[in-house]
Amino acid sequence: xxxxxxxxxxxxxxxxxxxxxxxxxxxxxxxxxxxxxxxxxxxxxxxxxxxxxxxxxxxxxxxxxxxxxxxxxxxxxxxxxxxxxxxxxxxxxxxxxxxxxxxxxxxxxxxxxxxxxxxxxxxxxxxxxxxxxxxxxxxxxxxxxxxxxxxxxxxxxxxxxxxxxxxxxxxxxxxxxxxxxxxxxxxxxxxxxxxxxxxxxxxxxxxxxxxxxxxxxxxxxxxxxxxxxxxxxxxxxxxxxxxxxxxxxxxxxxxxxxxxxxxxxxxxxxxxxxxxxxxxxxxxxxxxxxxxxxxxxxxxxxxxxxxxxxxxxxxxxxxxxxxxxxxxxxxxxxxxxxxxxxxxxxxxxxxxxxxxxxxxxxxxxxxxxxxxxxxxxxxxxxxxxxxxxxxxxxxxxxxxxxxxxxxxxxxxxxxxxxxxxxxxxxxxxxxxxxxxxxxxxxxxxxxxxxxxxxxxxxxxxxxxxxxxxxxxxxxxxxxxxxxxxx
Amino acid sequence: xxxxxxxxxxxxxxxxxxxxxxxxxxxxxxxxxxxxxxxxxxxxxxxxxxxxxxxxxxxxxxxxxxxxxxxxxxxxxxxxxxxxxxxxxxxxxxxxxxxxxxxxxxxxxxxxxxxxxxxxxxxxxxxxxxxxxxxxxxxxxxxxxxxxxxxxxxxxxxxxxxxxxxxxxxxxxxxxxxxxxxxxxxxxxxxxxxxxxxxxxxxxxxxxxxxxxxxxxxxxxxxxxxxxxxxxxxxxxxxxxxxxxxxxxxxxxxxxxxxxxxxxxxxxxxxxxxxxxxxxxxxxxxxxxxxxxxxxxxxxxxxxxxxxxxxxxxxxxxxxxxxxxxxxxxxxxxxxxxxxxxxxxxxxxxxxxxxxxxxxxxxxxxxxxxxxxxxx
Numbered sequence: 001x002x003x004x005x006x007x008x009x010x011x012x013x014x015x016x017x018x019x020x021x022x023x024x025x026x027x028x029x030x031x032x033x034x035x036x037x038x039x040x041x042x043x044x045x046x047x048x049x050x051x052x053x054x055x056x057x058x059x060x061x062x063x064x065x066x067x068x069x070x071x072x073x074x075x076x077x078x079x080x081x082x083x084x085x086x087x088x089x090x091x092x093x094x095x096x097x098x099x100x101x102x103x104x105x106x107x108x109x110x111x112x113x114x115x116x117x118x119x120x121x122x123x124x125x126x127x128x129x130x131x132x133x134x135x136x137x138x139x140x141x142x143x144x145x146x147x148x149x150x151x152x153x154x155x156x157x158x159x160x161x162x163x164x165x166x167x168x169x170x171x172x173x174x175x176x177x178x179x180x181x182x183x184x185x186x187x188x189x190x191x192x193x194x195x196x197x198x199x200x201x202x203x204x205x206x207x208x209x210x211x212x213x214x215x216x217x218x219x220x221x222x223x224x225x226x227x228x229x230x231x232x233x234x235x236x237x238x239x240x241x242x243x244x245x246x247x248x249x250x251x252x253x254x255x256x257x258x259x260x261x262x263x264x265x266x267x268x269x270x271x272x273x274x275x276x277x278x279x280x281x282x283x284x285x286x287x288x289x290x291x292x293x294x295x296x297x298x299x300x301x302x303x304x305x306x307x308x309x310x311x312x313x314x315x316x317x318x319x320x321x322x323x324x325x326x327x328x329x330x331x332x333x334x335x336x337x338x339x340x341x342x343x344x345x346x347x348x349x350x351x352x353x354x355x356x357x358x359x360x361x362x363x364x365x366x367x368x369x370x371x372x373x374x375x376x377x378x379x380x381x382x383x384x385x386x387x388x389x390x391x392x393x394x395x396x397x398x399x400x401x402x403x404x405x406x407x408x409x410x411x412x413x414x415x416x417x418x419x420x421x422x423x424x425x426x427x428x429x430x431x432x433x434x435x436x437x438x439x440x441x442x443x444x445x446x447x448x449x450x451x452x453x454x455x456x457x458x459x460x461x462x463x464x465x466x467x468x469x470x471x472x473x474x475x476x477x478x479x480x481x482x483x484x485x486x
Numbered sequence: 487x488x489x490x491x492x493x494x495x496x497x498x499x500x501x502x503x504x505x506x507x508x509x510x511x512x513x514x515x516x517x518x519x520x521x522x523x524x525x526x527x528x529x530x531x532x533x534x535x536x537x538x539x540x541x542x543x544x545x546x547x548x549x550x551x552x553x554x555x556x557x558x559x560x561x562x563x564x565x566x567x568x569x570x571x572x573x574x575x576x577x578x579x580x581x582x583x584x585x586x587x588x589x590x591x592x593x594x595x596x597x598x599x600x601x602x603x604x605x606x607x608x609x610x611x612x613x614x615x616x617x618x619x620x621x622x623x624x625x626x627x628x629x630x631x632x633x634x635x636x637x638x639x640x641x642x643x644x645x646x647x648x649x650x651x652x653x654x655x656x657x658x659x660x661x662x663x664x665x666x667x668x669x670x671x672x673x674x675x676x677x678x679x680x681x682x683x684x685x686x687x688x689x690x691x692x693x694x695x696x697x698x699x700x701x702x703x704x705x706x707x708x709x710x711x712x713x714x715x716x717x718x719x720x721x722x723x724x725x726x727x728x729x730x731x732x733x734x735x736x737x738x739x740x741x742x743x744x745x746x747x748x749x750x751x752x753x754x755x756x757x758x759x760x761x762x763x764x765x766x767x768x769x770x771x772x773x774x775x776x777x778x779x780x781x782x783x784x785x786x787x788x789x790x791x792x793x794x795x796x797x798x799x800x801x802x803x804x805x806x807x808x809x810x811x812x813x814x815x816x817x818x819x820x821x822x823x824x825x826x827x828x829x830x831x832x833x834x835x836x837x838x839x840x841x842x843x844x845x846x847x848x849x850x851x852x853x854x855x856x857x858x859x860x861x862x
Contacts, residue, residue, distance in 0.1 A: 008551070009552065010552075011549075011550065011551060011552025011553075012552070012555070013549075013550065013754070013755070014754075014755035015555070015556055015753075015755045017755075036543075036544075036547045047751070047755075047756070047757025047759075047760075048757070049550060049754075049757075050550070051550050051551075052547040052550050052551060053551075054551035054552075054553070186848075186849055187849070188849065386764070391759075391764040393759070393762070393763045393764060393765075394760060394761065395763060
């Protein structure tokens with residue numbers, strides 16, 4: 001029983017989706033997989049989903065690299081399946097079924113996302129869909145009802161015929177070859193052309209009355225292959241518009257790698273541009289001797305109340321920020337351009353910039369002003385764990401009122417952070433360093449940290465921003481000073 | 487006693503016979519409805535739930551493999567479906583939505599027939615009168631009217647069978663469901679409205695459309711209602727038996743709100759992480775219907791290895807047969823589309839079929855493709 005190679009073609013994972021992106025492979029060539037074992041993560045316009053293997057066998061080939069956008073029906077993985085048709089009898093069925101679906105669909109299939117309404121195209125998600133070649137689409141547009149008036153419409157390929165402008169609609173003697181919206185062919189041949197990426201308007205039909213035959217399409221493909229389009233025999237629009245599809249395999253000689261702008265990167269970019277060019281940013285710096293705070297942290301570690309939680313400098317800064325914010329509420333407001341109003345928040349949803357597997361995210365701690373140091377530490381732990389697991393929910397990401405970015409963990413001292421859109425301030429905390437510092441009129445080795453505060457100058461004047469930053473500095477320098485503030 | 491004839495918050499309490507930790511809870515009203523359920527019967531319920539969960543997993547995989555066009559998972563709702571469906575008699579008639587594949591399994595549907603619609607091979611998968619269950623209804627809530635009409639027919643026949651209709655929390659906001667309840671109450675029709683409140687109407691949380699428990703709506707129509715822990719198979723069995731008994735003895739309709747949770751997406755084309763919190767999922771995972779029955783069985787020594795192995799083998803066998811039936815299903819013939827439009831011959835349809843056949847025939851000889859033109 002010789003092993004048989006079975007191809008798995010990308011199915012339509014939603015209802016009417018035309019393509020999906022391979023996010024990651026969970027298997028490599030040579031791996032033995034079981035039926036229904038998860039082999040890949042695939043992202044459609046709707047969701048990231050896991051692909052279960054349709055066969056039990058050995059992975060023979062991965063056709064596409066992670067990051068590639070693949071058209072529905074294209075082979076993505078091949079398996080060596082022992083002894084012919086064990087179980088998964090219809091390997092071709094998988095592909096064939098989708099191919100048949102293709103046939104039944106109108107020429108241009110736009111995903112109509114069930115449950116999300118039809119207008120999703122206008123949202124930013126599907127914008128990353130690869131461009132589709134327009135010409136075959138035009139060629140495939142179903143001909144409108146053949147009204148006499150249409151007979152005069154010029155058509156590029158079909159040989160010119162005397163137009164019959166005023167023939168009655170049901171006149172039986174209208175010549176069969178009357179000009180139409182698309183070249184003469186049959187559905188199977190049109191499908192073949194679509195699969196091969198051949199524009200039928202560019203093909204000369206050699207069949208009866210100019211009918212484009214299967215042979216004509218194959219000949220046209222031959223011609224196109226000679227003309228250029230290296231390698232990929234399957235010159236789909238994707239292959240052309242996604243040159244960065246396979247960065248990992250880029251040849252040694254290549255001097256640049258081009259990666260499509262999409263996903264979280266794209267959202268981050270849009271948010272940063274919107275923020276940087278909407279809110280006039282001012283950034284102030286303050287370097288503080290935080291030795292006392294560090295000593296406090298060390299003491300808390302031995303305290304029973306904090307035994308099972310790690311209190312970090314971030315938790316301390318978060319608490320200091322909340323206290324300072326209560327005294328300087330302007331920093332906790334929002335500019336509502338549409339309403340021409342300033343919105344003063346009476347709650348603090350504290351955003352924490354987090355590097356996650358999916359990129360930068362700023363989930364926020366709801367009602368952080370109600371939390372004590374212990375509560376904040378717990379909330380920070382939950383938030384970072386959720387973010388690292390990639391499970392941050394949309395609700396966690398929305399509704400922030402002010403943010404902290406901890407660049408100190410990267411060994412950085414200071415920066416000019418850009419505001420999370422809609423917020424009035426963002427605090428960057430630098431790393432804690434031992435530095436020669438003035439202490440009791442002497443030079444001593446002290447632990448210092450630089451705080452960088454950016455604020456929206458439309459909402460916050462220099463005075464308010466400075467007082468806020470100074471308050472945080474005071475608390476970190478001498479935690480006991482909190483007694484004078486609350 | 488626990489029926490919400492009066493809208494009373496105290497009566498919003500869930501009927502529960504098995505706690506999430508598997509402990510058997512005693513109930514003054516509902517214990518007697520499951521007094522006959524012995525160890526063997528509990529094991530059978532367990533087997534049913536494990537098997538239908540496996541059906542759900544296999545069908546989901548088949549969709550991801552391109553073998554099904556779509557699949558609406560019922561993961562998490564096994565107890566509501568098994569508990570209610572196993573209470574039914576053969577001559578009762580089920581009118582369900584598209585998510586009640588577990589109920590269809592209990593009615594004895596052929597596994598391949600269960601896949602037919604979702605593979606896109608047929609408009610309806612099975613003969614409704616062979617298993618006394620109407621075809622899958624995709625129009626939200628429409629089946630409640632069909633059930634009520636059928637139940638009115640039962641009245642005219644003088645029979646003591648019952649129509650049972652399944653729908654979700656979202657459907658209760660549909661006009662159809664409300665109209666059905668008006669008719670059911672007016673005629674005192676023997677119909678059970680079994681609402682699986684799985685908390686989400688696609689992306690809409692139930693609290694947006696129901697500020698009080700859904701079960702409280704029914705008394706407004708004059709229909710007694712009960713809220714049951716939808717993840718407790720025994721409680722679902724008990725409340726359904728009570729409602730069946732009421733219907734069979736001329737007591738009219740009952741509304742059951744089974745409070746459960748859709749652990750998976752709305753359909754395989756949905757991404758619930760876009761609209762709901764991962765924590766919520768974890769909370770409900772702790773109330774898993776199968777785990778809690780396993781807990782009870784285990785505590786009573788009713789789940790030895792040979793039983794759980796045999797249950798697992800049943801599930802594997804069902805999954806294998808389901809897969810085989812699905813992937814080896816013959817493609818439907820193009821003309822099949824005309825088959826079930828009318829029950830009797832129709833000249834207009836025959837004309838269309840004739841034209842369509844000539845159109846299809848034209849592909850065999852492209853020279854004479856004038857029929858293609860004619861039919862366009």
